[in-house]
Amino acid sequence: MVSLLKSVINNVLRKPETRCYPVERRAPFAGSRGHVEMDPSTCTFCGVCARKCPANALTVSKDPRSWTLEPYKCIVCGYCADICPKKSISMNPNHGLPGGI
Amino acid sequence: MPGSKSIIPFGPQHPVFPEPLQLRLVLEDEKVVEALPAIGYVHRGIEKLAEKKEYTQNIFLVERICGICSFMHALAYCQGIEMLMDVTVPDRARYLRVIWSELHRLHSHLLWLGLLADSFGFESLFMQSWRSREAVMDIMEATAGGRVIISTCIIGGVRRDISEELMAEVLKTVDVLERDLEIIRPVVFDDYSVKQRLVGTGRITSEQAYDLGSVGPVARACGIARDFRETGYAAYKEIKVTPVTETGGDAYARARVRIREMYQSIDIVRQAVRDIPAGDIAVPARGNPEGEVISRVEQPRGEVIYYIKGDGTKNLERLRVRTPTFANMAPLLTMLPGCELANVPVIVLSIDPCISCTER
Numbered sequence: 001m002v003s004l005l006k007s008v009i010n011n012v013l014r015k016p017e018t019r020c021y022p023v024e025r026r027a028p029f030a031g032s033r034g035h036v037e038m039d040p041s042t043c044t045f046c047g048v049c050a051r052k053c054p055a056n057a058l059t060v061s062k063d064p065r066s067w068t069l070e071p072y073k074c075i076v077c078g079y080c081a082d083i084c085p086k087k088s089i090s091m092n093p094n095h096g097l098p099g100g101i
Numbered sequence: 102m103p104g105s106k107s108i109i110p111f112g113p114q115h116p117v118f119p120e121p122l123q124l125r126l127v128l129e130d131e132k133v134v135e136a137l138p139a140i141g142y143v144h145r146g147i148e149k150l151a152e153k154k155e156y157t158q159n160i161f162l163v164e165r166i167c168g169i170c171s172f173m174h175a176l177a178y179c180q181g182i183e184m185l186m187d188v189t190v191p192d193r194a195r196y197l198r199v200i201w202s203e204l205h206r207l208h209s210h211l212l213w214l215g216l217l218a219d220s221f222g223f224e225s226l227f228m229q230s231w232r233s234r235e236a237v238m239d240i241m242e243a244t245a246g247g248r249v250i251i252s253t254c255i256i257g258g259v260r261r262d263i264s265e266e267l268m269a270e271v272l273k274t275v276d277v278l279e280r281d282l283e284i285i286r287p288v289v290f291d292d293y294s295v296k297q298r299l300v301g302t303g304r305i306t307s308e309q310a311y312d313l314g315s316v317g318p319v320a321r322a323c324g325i326a327r328d329f330r331e332t333g334y335a336a337y338k339e340i341k342v343t344p345v346t347e348t349g350g351d352a353y354a355r356a357r358v359r360i361r362e363m364y365q366s367i368d369i370v371r372q373a374v375r376d377i378p379a380g381d382i383a384v385p386a387r388g389n390p391e392g393e394v395i396s397r398v399e400q401p402r403g404e405v406i407y408y409i410k411g412d413g414t415k416n417l418e419r420l421r422v423r424t425p426t427f428a429n430m431a432p433l434l435t436m437l438p439g440c441e442l443a444n445v446p447v448i449v450l451s452i453d454p455c456i457s458c459t460e461r
Contacts, residue, residue: 017232029239031261033246054158077161077252082260091246 028093033078035096036089038067043088049080071096106134109442113142117220117446120456124449128442136437138430144460151420156182156390156411157256159420163407164250166422167458169209170400172201174422175254180334181396181409182256188386194258195336196377200271201245201253202335203366203373207278208237208249209401210359210366213453214285217356220446221298226288233281240274243267258383268374275367282363289356299353303436303448306350315432316425317403318362319452321346322354329399340372352451359453389413400425402453424458 019026028034045065050058057073058080060066081089107128113121121142127135147166151159163178164171176198183190190198211234218226238248244263245251253260263271289295305313310323320327321344328344330337345361347354390411397406403425410419429452436448 017235029243029246031244031246032242033252052155052158054154054161075161075165075250076247078246078260079158079161079252 028095030093032093032095033076033091034094035076035092036069036074036078036080037092038069039088039090040067042086043067044086046085049084049089052083053080105129111445113139115446117216117450119216120454122449122454122456124437124445126437126442126445131442133437133440133442133445136434138434140456140460142460143457147461148420148422152417155415156417157415159417160255161252163420163422164252166461167424167455168249169212169455170205170402170405170458171250172205172254173398173400173405175252176202176335177396177398177405177407178409178420179254179256180398181394181407182390182411183386184394184396185390185392185409185411186256186386186388188257188384190258190335191381191384192336192378193262193380194382196373197259197261197263197382198254199336199340199373200263200370200377201241201251201259203369204237204241204271206366206401207275207363207370208234208241209453210363211237213359213401213450214289214356217352217447217450220450221295223295226285229281230285233278233285236274236277236281240271243270255383257386258381260383262382268377271370272374275370279364279367282360282367286360289360296353298444298447299356299451300349300351302352302444303440303451304349304351305432305436307348309435310350310432313431313435314428315403316428317400317453318355318358319403319429319432322358323350324348329397329404334398336373339376340369342369352447355451389415390417402426402455402458403428405458422461424455424461426452426455426459429454430459 045060045062045067047060050060054077055073055075057070059068078091081091109126109128111124111126112118113123123139125137126133147162151162154162160175160178163174166174211230215227215230241251242248244267245253245261305323307323307325310320311325324346326344326346328342330342345358345365347357391413393410395406395408397404405425406423408421409417412418433452437445440448
C-alpha cells in the first residue's frame with residue numbers, strides 16, 4: 001500500500017516521458033546519420049559512391065555532370081560519405097522527412 | 102461435441118505478434134493438441150541477394166536480416182570474412198564491438214520484456230520497459246549515428262570511435278538502466294499475477310531442449326550452460342562471461358534468464374568501458390575472400406551461424422545464415438501441445454521469436 005501510494009504520487013508529480021511532436025522536437029545527436037548531403041563544388045563526379053552504394057541509390061555521370069540520389073532507395077548507411085575520395089559527401093544529422101531530401 | 106478437434110489459425114496477423122508467423126493450432130476444446138507452423142510471410146531472399154552484392158556491401162545487407170540484433174549479424178559476417186582474409190582486428194575495435202553488442206542485447210531484452218508483458222495483458226510493464234529501452238536507443242544514436250541499424254562494423258574493425266565524453270554517457274545510460282531494472286525485476290520475479298501466468302507455462306525438460314537443438318535463453322533456462330561468448334570472440338577473451346542459467350525450463354525461467362542477462366550486459370559494458378585500450382579502430386583489408394568458413398556469434402536470442410564461401414572474387418559464392426529463432430522453432434512446437442489456448446501467446450513470446458531472422 002505504501003509503495004503504491006509512492007508510485008501514485010510520483011506519477012502525478014512527474015513530467016510526461018513523451019514529447020509533444022512536432023511542436024517540440026529533440027535536437028539530433030552530433031554524429032547522427034540524418035541524411036546525405038553532397039557539395040557540388042568539390043565533387044569530381046568520379047562515381048565511386050555510385051559503384052559502392054549497397055542499395056544502388058546513387059547515379060553519377062561525368063558527361064553531362066550529374067549526381068542523383070534516389071531517396072526511396074537510400075538506406076542512410078553513410079558508406080558513400082566514408083569512401084568519397086574528395087570528401088564531398090557528408091552526413092547531415094538532421095533527419096529529412098520520409099522519402100524527401 | 103466433446104472430443105472433436107478443430108483447427109484455429111493463430112496468425113499471421115495477431116495482436117501479440119510483432120511479425121507474421123502462422124501457427125495452425127489443433128484444439129480439443131480449449132486445449133492445444135498439435136501446432137503446425139507456416140512461415141514464409143517475410144522472406145526477402147537476402148541470401149541470394151548477398152551473392153549479387155560485393156562482400157563489403159553485404160555488411161549493410163546482413164544487418165537488415167534482423168532489426169533488433171542487427172549489429173551482431175554484421176559482427177558475425179565481418180568475423181567470418183576476417184577469418185578468410187587473415188585480418189587481425191585492433192584491440193580497441195574489439196572492445197567497441199563488445200560495447201555495441203551488449204547495448205544491442207540490452208535493448209533487445211527490454212523489447213522482448215515489453216512484448217511478453219503485452220502478451221498476458223500487463224500493459225504498464227510493456228510501457229515501462231519500452232520507456233527504459235529509449236535510453237539505449239538514444240545512446241546508440243549518439244555513439245553510432247543510428248538508433249537500431251547502427252552500421253558501425255566493417256571488415257577489419259569498426260567505422261566509428263567512441264570519444265571519452267560519449268563513454269561517460271554510455272556509463273550514465275547503463276546506470277539509469279540498472280536503476281530502472283531494479284524496479285522492473287521484482288515485478289517479473291515476484292509479482293503474483295505474473296507468476297500465475299508464467300510459472301509452469303511451456304515447460305520443456307533439459308533433455309528435450311538439448312535434443313531439439315535449442316539455443317540461447319531457451320536452452321539456458323533448462324540448465325544447459327551454453328553461451329557462445331564463453332569461447333572468446335571479439336573482446337570476450339578478456340571479459341569473461343559466465344552463462345546465466347535457470348533450471349525451471351518454463352516461461353518464468355526464460356524470463357528470469359533474460360532479466361539476469363541484462364544485469365550481466367550492464368556489467369560487461371562497464372568492464373569494457375573501463376578496460377578499453379587506446380589505438381586504431383580499423384585496419385585496411387585488401388584482396389578478396391577465398392575459401393569457406395563458419396562464423397558464430399551469441400545474439401540476444403541465441404547463437405547465430407554464418408556459413409560464408411568465397412571464390413576469390415568480390416562476390417561471395419554462398420552465404421548461409423542459421424538464426425537462433427529457427428533453432429528454437431522445434432522446442433516451441435514441443436512446448437505448445439497440452440497448453441490452453443489462452444497461454445499460446447505467452448509461450449510463443451517466451452522464446453523471443455524473430456521471424457524476419459528465421460526467413461531472411
